[in-house]
Amino acid sequence: xxxxxxxxxIEGAALLRGLREGSAxxxxxxxxxxxxxxxxxxxxxxxxxxxxxxxxxxxxxxxxWAGRYDSPGNQMVDVEQPVVRGILDGLRAGTxxxxxxxxxxxxxxxxxxxxxxxxxxxxxxxxxHARARVPEGDFREGDLHGLPxxxxxxxxxxxxxxxxxxxxxxxxxxxxxxxxxxxxxxxISDAHQLAAYLRPTPVRGGAxxxxxxxxxxxxxLAAALPLGFRVLRCEEPRRPRPALGPAPEVLAGxxxxxxxxxxxxxxxxxxxxxxxxxxxxFRLDGSDS
Ligand SMILES: C[S@@+](CC[C@H](N)C(=O)[O-])C[C@H]1O[C@@H](n2cnc3c(N)ncnc32)[C@H](O)[C@@H]1O
Numbered sequence: 001x002x003x004x005x006x007x008x009x010i011e012g013a014a015l016l017r018g019l020r021e022g023s024a025x026x027x028x029x030x031x032x033x034x035x036x037x038x039x040x041x042x043x044x045x046x047x048x049x050x051x052x053x054x055x056x057x058x059x060x061x062x063x064x065w066a067g068r069y070d071s072p073g074n075q076m077v078d079v080e081q082p083v084v085r086g087i088l089d090g091l092r093a094g095t096x097x098x099x100x101x102x103x104x105x106x107x108x109x110x111x112x113x114x115x116x117x118x119x120x121x122x123x124x125x126x127x128x129h130a131r132a133r134v135p136e137g138d139f140r141e142g143d144l145h146g147l148p149x150x151x152x153x154x155x156x157x158x159x160x161x162x163x164x165x166x167x168x169x170x171x172x173x174x175x176x177x178x179x180x181x182x183x184x185x186x187x188i189s190d191a192h193q194l195a196a197y198l199r200p201t202p203v204r205g206g207a208x209x210x211x212x213x214x215x216x217x218x219x220x221l222a223a224a225l226p227l228g229f230r231v232l233r234c235e236e237p238r239r240p241r242p243a244l245g246p247a248p249e250v251l252a253g254x255x256x257x258x259x260x261x262x263x264x265x266x267x268x269x270x271x272x273x274x275x276x277x278x279x280x281x282f283r284l285d286g287s288d289s
Contacts, residue, residue, distance in 0.1 A: 001200065001209055003259050004045040011036050013198070014266035023269070035263055045259075049209055058165050059123060061203050061210055062102075066125035069103050076161060077105070079237045080189045080277040084160060085109060087187050087233065087281045094155030097179060100144055100162030104130030107137050115156065120147055144172045149179045156180075160189045161277070164196065164212045169223035177227040182286020186229060188220070192236060192275040199271075220280060229282035236275040 011032050018024025039045060062069075084106065093114035098107040101119030103126050111117045111134050119139045121127050127139050142148040144159070144166060157176045166172050176186050193214045201210040217234070224231075260267040 002046070002048050004039060004042070006200065007039050007045065007259055007263055008036060010198070010260065010263060010270055011039070011266045014269035018269055028265075028269075032266060035266065039262070049207065056203055056208055056210060062123035063125050064203065066103070066123065066129055069126065070105070070129070075239060076191065076195070076276055079239060080161065080279060081105070083235050083237050083277075083279045084158070084187060084189050087279070088113060088156075088158070091156055091185055095153065096156040096158065097147070097149055097154045099147065099157055099159040099176065100165075101130050101139070102126045102160075102162075104133040104137065104139075106158050106160050108134050110156075110158065111137060118149060118154065120144075120149065144175060147175050147179055151178055152181050154179050154181065154184065156185045156187070158187045160187075161191065163188065164191045164214075167213055169215070169219060173223045173227055173229070177229065177284060180284045182284060184284045184286075185232075186224075186280070186282040186284065188280040188282070190220075190278050192278050193217075194274060195276045198274070217278060220278075224280075224282055228285040230285065231280065232283055233279075233281040235279045237277050237279065238273050239271050239276050240273070 015024060015029065015032050018028055088106075088109065094116070096110045096115035096117050098104070098110060098117060098119045101107045101121050102123075104119055107117050107119045107130060117134065117137045119127070119130050119134070119137050120142045121130070121139075122141065122143050124141060127141060130137065131139050140148045144162065157180055159172075159176065163169060163172065173186075180186065191212065191214075193216055196212050196214040201212060202208070203210050221231070260271075
């Protein structure tokens with residue numbers, strides 16, 4: 001993937017959004033054109049960066065990230081967390097599975113909310129952090145495609161910010177349906193398709209980009225509804241538009257391609273008030289849980 005191509009895409013998206021929403025005045029358009037010229041004359045942007053297809057496994061990525069995953073500045077987490085917690089607050093305490101639990105962010109909240117918690121993740125490094133964070137949790141190394149959890153044994157499944165790593169939703173959602181009791185709740189958060197295009201994720205210290213699977217909202221429904229899930233809620237939380245003053249830091253370099261610092265006005269025009277995540281609340285058919 002070309003850094004220059006990416007930044008030209010951001011400039012183009014800023015112009016298109018500005019034109020569509022009426023905020024692209026003459027000054028804005030001229031600034032974008034001038035920036036495009038400057039970008040084209042930046043030789044250091046011409047060199048390509050490896051896009052992850054094939055070479056970079058999720059295991060390698062989270063081995064690299066485990067120690068800093070919980071650092072502040074992850075906008076995806078900042079935007080997603082209040083929405084997920086709002087849904088979890090409405091659920092009756094029972095047995096909850098945090099599928100792809102990572103460092104145990106939601107596992108800890110579920111535990112504090114009175115649930116018995118099971119956390120499953122394929123990364124031993126991420127699980128080590130989760131175990132330290134929630135010592136009373138039941139953590140198991142395992143894969144979303146074959147959860148080490150008994151049939152119809154949990155009341156709630158949470159799967160946060162992980163489905164972007166799986167190529168097909170249907171087999172993973174089938175696993176969630178298998179382990180849930182009838183009437184159980186499924187809460188999913190994922191990178192929004194739009195954010196996934198606009199914010200490629202760097203790995204190997206920025207030398208490569210992670211392979212991520214982007215999907216339209218209809219794909220979640222196509223996978224979930226045939227399994228007996230019904231939609232209770234769907235939210236697309238947005239990156240806030242700063243009310244006053246300069247835009248905040250575009251994005252922390254460790255969670256998104258730091259190149260956006262080269263064109264902060266265009267990046268803000270594209271990213272501010274645009275959906276960052278999608279959050280679903282499904283309920284499995286069956287008796288009350
Ligand atoms: C972005 S982190 C999210 C962690 C946690 N759910 C949170 O929201 O803070 C994604 C996690 O998914 C895990 N993961 C990715 N693919 C997986 C798979 N096929 N099976 C199990 N875990 C997986 C990774 O190891 C990583 O811990």
